[in-house]
Amino acid sequence: RNLVLHHFANGYSAVNGCRQNETICVIFIFVALSPDFSWSKEVQAKLCSVFQLSNFRPLQRAAINLSMSGKDLFLVMPTGRGKSLCYQLPALCSKGFTLVIAPLVSLMEDQLMYLKSVDVPAVTLNASSTKEDSKHVLAGMIDKNSPFKLLYVTPEKIAKSKLLMSKLDKAYNMGLLTRIAVDEVHCCSQWGHDFRPDYKLLGILKRQFPKVPLVGLTATATSNVLKDCQKILCVQEPITLTAPFNRPNLYYEVRFKDNEDCTDQIAQMIRERYKNQSGIVYVFSQKDAAAVATDLQKKNILAQPYHANMEPSDKSLVHQRWSSKKIQVVVATVAFGMGIDKADVRFVIHHTISKSIENYYQESGRAGRDDGSADCIVFFGFADIFRISTMVVMENTGQQKLQNMVAYCQNVDRCRRAMMAIHFDEVWNDDECNQMCDVCRHGNDYITMDITKHARDVVTIVEMASSMDEKLTPLKVCDAWLGKGPAKHRKTIKVTSLSRLEVESVIIHLLLHGYFSEDFSFTPYTTHFYLKLGRKAALLKNGNHSITMKMRRRVMSPATVSQSINSAEVFIFHMQAVPPADSDDKKSFLRRRTKKYSSFIPYSQNKSM
Ligand SMILES: Nc1ncnc2c1ncn2[C@H]1C[C@H](O)[C@@H](COP(=O)(O)OP(=O)(O)OP(=O)(O)O)O1
DSSP states (O other), X not given: OOOOOTTHHHHHBEEEOOOSOHHHHHHHHHHHTOSOSTTHHHHHHHHHHTTOOSSOOTTHHHHHHHHHTTOOEEEEOOTTSOTTHHHHHHHHTSSSEEEEEOSOXXXXXXXXXXXXXXXXXXXXXXTTOOHHHHHHHHHHHTOTTOSOXXXXXXXXXXXXXXXXXXXXXXXXXXXXEEXXXXXXXXGGXXXXXXXOGGGGGGHHHHHHOTTSOEEEEESOOOHHHHHHHHHHTTOSSOEEEEOOSOXXXXXXXXXXXXXXXXXXXXXXXXXXXXXXXXXXXXXXXXXXXXXXXXXXXHTTOOXXXXXXXXXXXXXXXXXXXXXXXXXXXXXXXXTSOTTOOOTTEEEEEESSOXXXXXXXXXXXXXXXXXXXXEEEEEEXXXXXXXXXXXXTTTSTTHHHHHHHHHHHHHOOSSOHHHHHHHHTTOOOOGGGGTTOBHHHHTTTOEEEEEOHHHHXXXXXXXXXXXXXXXXXXXXXXXHHHTTOSOHHHHTTSOOOOSOHHHHHHHHHHHHHTTSEEEEEEXXXXXXXXXXEEOTTGGGGGSTTOOOEEEEEGGGSOHHHHXXXXXXXXXXXXXXXXXXXXXXXXXXXXXXXXXXTTOOOOOGGGOTTO
């Protein structure tokens, strides 16, 4: 059922989720790639004359032909690859108008501005439309001369405006409602990463206007999310076109936060590595956005914050200044997202991990839209995991998604792209990464450790606390295990010889593998995260049970390395630990050794590789 054709059409497109007859579906796609439809000449001509583009990007032609031939379609294409063209061009080459549902007014305004610049008549109806504008738009919808080709509305408008629905009804009966495009279609599904309740009501469109082809567009959706969207939108047999998630020009890297604030490291990178280049620093909260932006400004970096709580005019000012290179960096929360279409973003740094892999993929995907090389670096901090965990506590799948993101960061031996591929149900060959992630570039930089004894010790701490009716936060567990807890506990606790970073890694590992689990406690003001024993904790009572984990060699203390269960790797470690004879090299070696948590050289600085 889940047909996936890879390297289809110029080695790019993939087709999946054909529910009906897979052969028919594949034939559709082959046919859709043909340049010989009745509309092909006009489409090609307008691609050049109106949109000023000479060629289609992968999947665009197939998507446009399928849409022009009246098929319902889901188009999953990485951010910045040109999804909009796949409904704008068909709109221009058809009679009547295309109804576009978009989640944000700012996003619509950007699109309208762009369409105006290329002389494509387009309008919007949203909460801030004046009476006069609304009247003009509503009249235009049933005007046979179609004064506009695209009508942008928010999902709220569809849900709330009976007047709009009645005009759509009339336009449908007159044959003027030609196509429906649902942008960011993953917002329909609770399993998607940006669920919007009003998207759930959009099923009315297909129920009411069954003959109008619908195209749903998204950059990130797993097959389960798409199935959910299909149900919600009442689309019977859509064809799904999926462009591979892979962005070969992006270098992915994870760095451990060696102290809570990694802003110094970020500032240094921006000043040295990304001098005069545009980028984004994503942070956890509005407060962090302001604080990190101020810190960067103090270090002479032209940075400004951006978050949902700012005045719309301030937000667009920051956006404009960044787009025109008057500022170098936007320090933003996730509010800086949809509709950001700057081509030459050379770095996206996450000061704090994202709440899911989908979020991370989309946020980091704002880099390198011009196909030039760009770096996506995430700083992985222990305390951040629990801050985010309490933030997503109300979301059905929030914890699971966060765990996937944490596993992505904690991972030391699998290609980062492979981890994303698994997440997006893609088949992946690690060689295709082309050393464009830290793991592939620095292959054997990890050691396998037997952590059974450590696990028993730390599980005992939580067990003891629970027997005394005490709850411990992960930070308290770390402290207690490192011998820094309250004096009364210190006598009974076996203090560990591991370093703080190792302690944190072991606790994360135990949490990801079910030896610990989360125990939330709600107060009127905040939610607390405590650790409790997980479903697998009891296994540790069994003397034969063992746990191993892979740990980055550079985050390990020599003491731990000697406990590693792979003696060949220990040997390599000691070989590498001999400083070079040359004094310059020696200095940099020592710098590297002291700053043992710092990470690899990103792609843009390492073009020789
Ligand atoms: N065939 C093409 N050739 C060259 N550039 C193209 C082509 N099609 C689109 N583009 C450009 C136009 C835009 O500047 C840029 C991104 O297009 P856009 O439609 O906004 O991407 P998108 O909708 O896939 O991204 P997002 O997921 O962020 O919304 O790509």
